[in-house]
Amino acid sequence: MMSLPKNIRFLIGGAIAVVLIVYSLILFSTDESASMYLNERGIDSLPKLVLNGFLGQFFKYKYLGNLVWVAFPFLLIHLAKLKGKSSSIKAFTLIYVLSVLLIAVQGYYNTRYQLSLFPVTISFLVVALFDFLKERNIKPSATIIILGVGLMTVFNYTVFGVEKLLENPPEQTFKPKPVRLPKAPQINLGKRIGALADTLNNKLDRTWPLLIEHDGIEGDRRHIFYQIDSLPFEERILVNNQPLVLYYTNKPGVMYWCRKDLLSTQRGRYPLLESRDNLEVRNYLIDSLQCKYIFSTLHYNEYNPRFVEFLAEQCDTALQEGDYVLYEIR
Amino acid sequence: MLLLVLSIGVVIASFLLSSYICYTLIKLGFGDSMPSTEQVILSAGFGPTVVVTMCYYLLLFSPFDSALAYVITVLTILSGLALWLFVRFRADFLTHALAPFSIWTTPDFELTPQIPFLNGFNLKWGGRHIDAFKVLVLFIFIYIVIYWLEFVANKPLTGHDVLEYALLANTFVDWLDIDYEVHIVNEQTGFYFLGLHGYGFPLLGFWEKAVNSVFEVRGDYFFRAATGYYSFLTVMMVYYFLKRQFNLKVAMVSLAMLFSSYAFYLMVREYHIDALRMFTLLGSWLLLFYAWKSQNRYTMWILGAALGICSFVHSINFMISCFVFLALVLFLEGTMSERLKKLAGCALTFILFGAIHYLLDLAIGSGWILKDFLGR
Numbered sequence: 001m002m003s004l005p006k007n008i009r010f011l012i013g014g015a016i017a018v019v020l021i022v023y024s025l026i027l028f029s030t031d032e033s034a035s036m037y038l039n040e041r042g043i044d045s046l047p048k049l050v051l052n053g054f055l056g057q058f059f060k061y062k063y064l065g066n067l068v069w070v071a072f073p074f075l076l077i078h079l080a081k082l083k084g085k086s087s088s089i090k091a092f093t094l095i096y097v098l099s100v101l102l103i104a105v106q107g108y109y110n111t112r113y114q115l116s117l118f119p120v121t122i123s124f125l126v127v128a129l130f131d132f133l134k135e136r137n138i139k140p141s142a143t144i145i146i147l148g149v150g151l152m153t154v155f156n157y158t159v160f161g162v163e164k165l166l167e168n169p170p171e172q173t174f175k176p177k178p179v180r181l182p183k184a185p186q187i188n189l190g191k192r193i194g195a196l197a198d199t200l201n202n203k204l205d206r207t208w209p210l211l212i213e214h215d216g217i218e219g220d221r222r223h224i225f226y227q228i229d230s231l232p233f234e235e236r237i238l239v240n241n242q243p244l245v246l247y248y249t250n251k252p253g254v255m256y257w258c259r260k261d262l263l264s265t266q267r268g269r270y271p272l273l274e275s276r277d278n279l280e281v282r283n284y285l286i287d288s289l290q291c292k293y294i295f296s297t298l299h300y301n302e303y304n305p306r307f308v309e310f311l312a313e314q315c316d317t318a319l320q321e322g323d324y325v326l327y328e329i330r
Numbered sequence: 331m332l333l334l335v336l337s338i339g340v341v342i343a344s345f346l347l348s349s350y351i352c353y354t355l356i357k358l359g360f361g362d363s364m365p366s367t368e369q370v371i372l373s374a375g376f377g378p379t380v381v382v383t384m385c386y387y388l389l390l391f392s393p394f395d396s397a398l399a400y401v402i403t404v405l406t407i408l409s410g411l412a413l414w415l416f417v418r419f420r421a422d423f424l425t426h427a428l429a430p431f432s433i434w435t436t437p438d439f440e441l442t443p444q445i446p447f448l449n450g451f452n453l454k455w456g457g458r459h460i461d462a463f464k465v466l467v468l469f470i471f472i473y474i475v476i477y478w479l480e481f482v483a484n485k486p487l488t489g490h491d492v493l494e495y496a497l498l499a500n501t502f503v504d505w506l507d508i509d510y511e512v513h514i515v516n517e518q519t520g521f522y523f524l525g526l527h528g529y530g531f532p533l534l535g536f537w538e539k540a541v542n543s544v545f546e547v548r549g550d551y552f553f554r555a556a557t558g559y560y561s562f563l564t565v566m567m568v569y570y571f572l573k574r575q576f577n578l579k580v581a582m583v584s585l586a587m588l589f590s591s592y593a594f595y596l597m598v599r600e601y602h603i604d605a606l607r608m609f610t611l612l613g614s615w616l617l618l619f620y621a622w623k624s625q626n627r628y629t630m631w632i633l634g635a636a637l638g639i640c641s642f643v644h645s646i647n648f649m650i651s652c653f654v655f656l657a658l659v660l661f662l663e664g665t666m667s668e669r670l671k672k673l674a675g676c677a678l679t680f681i682l683f684g685a686i687h688y689l690l691d692l693a694i695g696s697g698w699i700l701k702d703f704l705g706r
Contacts, residue, residue, distance in 0.1 A: 060593075062592070063591065063592050063593035063596075064591050065587065065590050065591035065592075067587065068587075068591070087662075087663070088622045088661070090661055091622070091657040091658070091661040092615075092619075092657070094656070094657045094660070094661070095650070095653050095654055095657045098650075098653040098656075099650045102646065102649055102650065102653075103646070106646070106649075107646065111593055112593075112597075112602070112604050113646060114593075115593045115594070115597060115604065116607070116608060116611065116646060118591070118593070118594065119568045119584075119612060120612070122584050122588055123580075123584050126572075126580050126583050127576055127580055130576075130579070130580055142579070145579070145583055146586075149583060149586040149587060153586070153589070153590035156591060159592075160592055236520065239520070241490065242490075243490060243493035243494055243496075243497055243521070246493075246521050247496055247497055247500075248486075253519065253520040254520050255520060255522045255524075264513075264524065265513075265522065266513060266515045
């Protein structure tokens, strides 16, 4: 392999500098005054909105890796040289550019949408990069490629590893109540091996809810769904953006999303808290919607302080497992 | 347990039949202008969506009031069509489906010398030399398959979006009907469908649950498996296309870069619509790539159907498919009237295979993305 020409070395050096600057700009700045929703989506300041949001298909390092941004300048070069190319290349470029713009405008807040064109972008980048090196008669060895991609992978995943380590467990604002589990069948082995039977029975008591035939969610969190199933059928549950309850229990519900304060019913979508005080909300839930319970998560509650206020004033915590909470309306 | 296995067997059999139908149609349209591996990958991915389209039209006209009648109808049509295509054209799906694996059984094709850190690595079995890289890849492949099966068997559906689609699938099973209404609410459960997108993914769940209800079993294993299945097909599609059009190095580096990103890892591992959405989008672009070369009437029909199916899965895919039409109108060969003639069949199959959903939703349903504008 020939040594890198001076201008290429400058280009690589400059690129690394840009990466570092943009990285720190995106990852290590948080606008505390912005809403929780914007913070979680990583679009809580103008530079983050532009780089993580509108240009997120190229610059959302955290999810899409730290090299995909290189496709952006290559794309600009490709567009500049488009004149004189075949009609099929022009057609594909038009489709790709319009798709990028569509996702930039309509999907800037959602990593999943930004992932839509990712395989195409990556393929374009690799092909353009190989062409770029070939034009300059530089032949990267397989070892360098493998090491490069390997290091990049380690780096990409390390970002998440470090973040996970720094993550604080969610604060529990409500005191959990002990969950009453269904009684397990007892084993009677007589007095002689009574101690063994006790041990077995204790184990059964603990594991019984996990063994019963009931589609459950992630291990120990399934108890709460079993409990919800045993509630009186005619009393509905207000479900705060958690379709889990409707899918895994036989309990009828009413869908609600506290972040937008929107109920979703046969009548359409309309606000619950707006223009009602807490007592009126309680009466509306019980009398009009036949809801006696509310299912939510501590995390979701934080999206709407007014909802938290209502829960504190008009509801009791009936059950809590991890982040999941079932409230009983007083 | 036996009934569950039977139910899964019926679902898999239906998808094999529909994949065979897809394969024959693609083979007839594209002939040798598209490599067989790509044809197999596209058929395996678009196959299940043929069942979805059949379910959609059956539910739209809702002639029956039992799941059994729907299941029998779909299976009869599929079997009849597959049999007719086999007798008429005898497309050899199985040989081509196994073709990608043939390099692993070809003794004179060695990959080890091409991989630097495996150079000089010598494996022998019963006195015969074995390519170390092939063994390595085979072990990784087997490990991934076992891990995936274990994962699908044990990890329940979680996550807001995928459960919305699963609940819509349940609702379709309850109703055995698709009605275009302003608000889609299942009064029995209180489920309200918030999504704006087509029914491609939920109907995949509907088919599995309809078969399950015939056998009186519960489960959503194929619905769970769809994420891994379509992720795998997407990866294969990218790999074979790049290897064929460029070279092995470009293909391998691209795959390595895909997997180096956390988002792609999430896509593969978390049950969601994304894998299906991405596969159908990239699959229709792949068909566009080959259709562009031939530009005949049949390839345009197939392209239109693929774009329709892709649209039926997600609104963003629908909008991107409209961009594809725009590019075709602007850049196809010939005069404008010739281009429009070529595209007429393409537009028709596009509407029939999925775009119709958005037209109906706009006209008599929720109003899609114009619901506020239309005051619904």
